Amino acid sequence: MKRWLPLVFFFVLVGFFAKGLFLNPREVPSPFIGKAAPVFTLPVVGDAEKAFSTADMKGQIWMLNVWAPWCVSCRVEHQLLMALAESRTAPPIVGLNWKDKNREAEKLLVQTGNPYVAVPDDLSGRVGIDWGVTGTPETYLIDRAGTVRLKHVGPIDLDVWLNKFVPKIKELGA
Amino acid sequence: MTSCLMKQCLLILFLALSLPVLANDPANPPAAAAPTAQPLFADVAIEARLTHLSRELRCVVCQNEALSDSPAELAGDMRQEIRELMKAGKTDQEVLSFLTSRYGDFVLFRPPFKPVTYLLWIGPFVFLSFGVLVWFMALRARRTFKSAPVSNEQIAAAARLLEDKP
Numbered sequence: 001m002k003r004w005l006p007l008v009f010f011f012v013l014v015g016f017f018a019k020g021l022f023l024n025p026r027e028v029p030s031p032f033i034g035k036a037a038p039v040f041t042l043p044v045v046g047d048a049e050k051a052f053s054t055a056d057m058k059g060q061i062w063m064l065n066v067w068a069p070w071c072v073s074c075r076v077e078h079q080l081l082m083a084l085a086e087s088r089t090a091p092p093i094v095g096l097n098w099k100d101k102n103r104e105a106e107k108l109l110v111q112t113g114n115p116y117v118a119v120p121d122d123l124s125g126r127v128g129i130d131w132g133v134t135g136t137p138e139t140y141l142i143d144r145a146g147t148v149r150l151k152h153v154g155p156i157d158l159d160v161w162l163n164k165f166v167p168k169i170k171e172l173g174a
Numbered sequence: 175m176t177s178c179l180m181k182q183c184l185l186i187l188f189l190a191l192s193l194p195v196l197a198n199d200p201a202n203p204p205a206a207a208a209p210t211a212q213p214l215f216a217d218v219a220i221e222a223r224l225t226h227l228s229r230e231l232r233c234v235v236c237q238n239e240a241l242s243d244s245p246a247e248l249a250g251d252m253r254q255e256i257r258e259l260m261k262a263g264k265t266d267q268e269v270l271s272f273l274t275s276r277y278g279d280f281v282l283f284r285p286p287f288k289p290v291t292y293l294l295w296i297g298p299f300v301f302l303s304f305g306v307l308v309w310f311m312a313l314r315a316r317r318t319f320k321s322a323p324v325s326n327e328q329i330a331a332a333a334r335l336l337e338d339k340p
Contacts, residue, residue: 025237031278038276099247125251132276134234134248 030132030140030151037064037140037148038130041067042120045097046106052094053119057142061091061172063165064140065116066128068097069104071136077155084161085115091169092117093143098136099125141165143172220260227266228253231273232281240283 011094032038041053067074084090085103095116097105105119131140134153141150150168152160225242233244234252241249252273259269273281285291 028234028280029278031275126255127246128248129252129255130276132278134277 024118026134026153028134028153029160030148032132032140032148033151035148037116037142037146038127040120040127040130042096042122042127043098045109045119045121054146056118057092057094058146059144061144061169062117062142063093064096064131065093066096066098066131066133066136066138066140066143068136069100069108070102073155074137075112077137078115080156080158080161081115082113096127096131097121098128098133099123122145141168178298214282217261220257223260224253224256227269228256230283232283234277241281 005173030135037054039054041051041055044050045133081093085093095114095118097119100121100123105121109116109119125133131138137155139152139156140148143149149172150165156165158170228242231241231252233239233249235244235246235248236244241252256269256273259272264272270282279285285294287303291298319330
């Protein structure tokens with residue numbers, strides 16, 4: 001038994017390393033899960049007179065999708081977001097237009113379709129920092145009480161939607 | 175022949191000497207004046223604090239790079255955010271808690287000492303003491319090692335071998 005101990009120890013280590021090798025370093029746990037979503041008020045893309053405030057979404061389950069016109073992987077998930085917006089069973093999606101320096105969001109949304117209920121314009125990226133955004137796209141799920149329930153880094157595909165978002169939304173009783 | 179060469183040399187020398195003078199001629203300013211170096215930051219003290227603090231912070235885009243070194247745009251924004259917090263009179267500790275409340279402990283290169291990181295911080299010492307213990311036990315086992323009994327016949331055989339008399 002004793003002579004096998006180093007081998008057992010070795011395989012335990014290999015197990016740890018193997019697990020670490022397959023972790024996604026981009027999946028940084030958000031400190032906001034289970035905490036109140038940061039509040040903000042921003043002008044809306046296409047209508048500088050109007051403003052979007054997180055208070056507008058109070059009492060409903062909603063999603064904040066951080067995107068940008070210059071972001072390629074945002075185009076990848078755009079189609080799915082359009083489908084979700086049309087389905088009317090998915091929670092409303094607010095599209096935070098993050099650091100859109102070239103001011104292309106309005107034009108792009110006209111061209112490709114707008115899946116968002118509102119598109120707040122975070123030109124400076126300040127609100128992004130408040131939400132702990134590390135890049136685009138990122139999507140947050142916020143419950144009726146205004147608590148962040150889920151954060152997904154990277155584009156949402158059907159698999160992510162069905163296995164990550166849908167169970168959580170069901171849990172929240174949508 | 176030599177004087178001709180001499181002339182050429184002198185000409186080149188004069189041209190070379192006059193070049194910097196021409197460049198700085200105030201009467202003939204270059205068409206597009208090179209921008210004079212602007213001070214990159216107004217407050218040297220805050221900049222020193224920022225540099226010091228951001229070496230301890232992780233760039234959330236490049237992940238293995240310090241916030242102070244990262245050329246990523248978001249890193250620039252975060253440095254600006256820290257700069258403004260410092261200008262508003264926030265202490266280093268307050269700046270750190272501002273960042274960790276948004277990005278988690280992940281932004282800190284030095285993870286804080288708390289229950290989830292106990293193993294991380296104490297683990298190496300536990301492993302080291304375990305190793306020392308094993309080493310110590312091995313030494314003791316060797317010291318108390320008793321050789322197997324040797325018969326007189328074997329001693330005699332060994333002596334014969336040593337004397338080289340087969």
